[in-house]
Amino acid sequence: MNQNLQTLSAESSEMNSPFKLTDEKLIARFQDGDINAYNELVDRYKDRLLNFVFRYFNNREQAEDVVQETLIKLYTHASYYKNIAKFSTWLYTIAKNNALTELRKNKRKRTDSLWTNEGKPIDIETKGDSLEKTVHNEIAVEALNRYLDEIPENFRIAVVLRDFQELSYEEISKILEIPIGTIKSRINRGRIQLSEKMKHFKEQ
Amino acid sequence: MDYNKFEDRISRWIENDMDIKERKEFEKFLSDHPEYQLKVEEVRNTISAMNQAPNLKVSSDFDTNLNQRLKTLGLSENVKKGIFGFSNQNFAYMTLTLGAIFLLTSFLVQSNSTYMFAEKESESIEILSPSDSLEATDEMDEMKDVDLLNNIDGSFVNDQQ
Incomplete structure (x- = not known):
């Protein structure tokens, strides 16, 4: 397994080809015993899940722990997946349940910031902009994340799934097990609250 | 439309999730x-801003830690390896290919032996020269005569014996 995780790129040339296998095909392969398919799924989802789970905790270490729990469940419960739902919906649902279980276990701690983790900068994807623009964007993103953390959790999670993870309303509805109408309403409310806070940030 | 209704519909208008009547009203x-x-x-x-926000990335030791946790749980040994180390799908493809090769080989062997048998038969026919064939015809005529005599009088056969 160690070897498999570390030699992913070398072993799964087919999976890295321009004609990538769908998540559903990969999980089917993993169900048939193909460990490279599992590695590919881990690679595809680890960052996405982290960005999702992070919104529950605002703590990177805890979020990574929950993502790992989720990926272990993917390993042990792969046979439970049936090809009637989208794989991403299934995996996000596991992540959400793990996050909620973890939240119940521990009282929520809001001591961590997105940009610092015990003094260490967090590794983020940068987009080749000028330094000035990057700095400005970083401040804006920091504010966005701070304000996002201030809105009610019900709104925040729905907004994150929609506007950060870019999932469809149907998927979000399935993951959160809430009717689509309620999801749309929560997302709208969350966006409005966030935009009001962002307005104050711009005025500063 | 009042302000509350307007506010409720902002996202739907931005995302073009309205019918024409509602859109016009908005x-x-x-x-x-x-x-x-x-x-x-x-x-x-x-x-x-949210769509364009940079994503967090997992720490560099994430894979190692995940691997370690899987190992600790003894899961790496539990993974189903398929048949003889091949995935079920690959095993099925392999079986089909081997089956096809077997059928093709059997067909080739069978057609080859048929050809050899036909060749032997044609060889045995070729041994007979035209004169041989005439002699054979005479022999057959003689046998026919013997049969006829045998039918008329069984004693002929007995005398011959």
Whole structure:
């Protein structure tokens, strides 16, 4: 397994080809015993899940722990997946349940910031902009994340799934097990609250 | 339309999730109340900012830690390896290919042996020269005569013996 995780790129040339296998095909392969398919799924989802789970905790270490729990469940419960739902919906649902279980276990701690983790900068994807623009964007993103953390959790999670993870309303509805109408309403409310806070940030 | 209804519909208008009647109603409200246009613009900008926000990336030791946890749980040994180390799908493809090769080989062997048998038969026919064939015809005629005599009088056969 160690070897498999570390030699992913070398072993799964087919999976890295321009004609990538769908998540559903990969999980089917993993169900048939193909460990490279599992590695590919881990690679595809680890960052996405982290960005999702992070919104529950605002703590990177805890979020990574929950993502790992989720990926272990993917390993042990792969046979439970049936090809009637989208794989991403299934995996996000596991992540959400793990996050909620973890939240119940521990009282929520809001001591961590997105940009610092015990003094260490967090590794983020940068987009080749000028330094000035990057700095400005970083401040804006920091504010966005701070304000996002201030809105009610019900709104925040729905907004994150929609506007950060870019999932469809149907998927979000399935993951959160809430009717689509309620999801749309929560997302709208969350966006409005966030935009009001962002307005104050711009005025500063 | 009142302000609350307007606010409820902002996201739906931005995402073009309205029927024509609703859209017209919303846009009329906006043109009647230009002060609310800014509100819509702010929500649109917030959505755009979230869409473009950089993503967090897992730490560099994430894979190693995950691997370690899987190992600790003894899961790496439990993974189903398929048949003889091949996935079921690959095993099925391999079986089909081997089957096809077997059938093709059997067909070739069978057609080869048929050809050899035919060749032997044709060889045995070729041994007979035209004169041989004439002699054979004479022999057969003689045998026919013997049969005829045998039918008329069985004693002939007995005498021959």
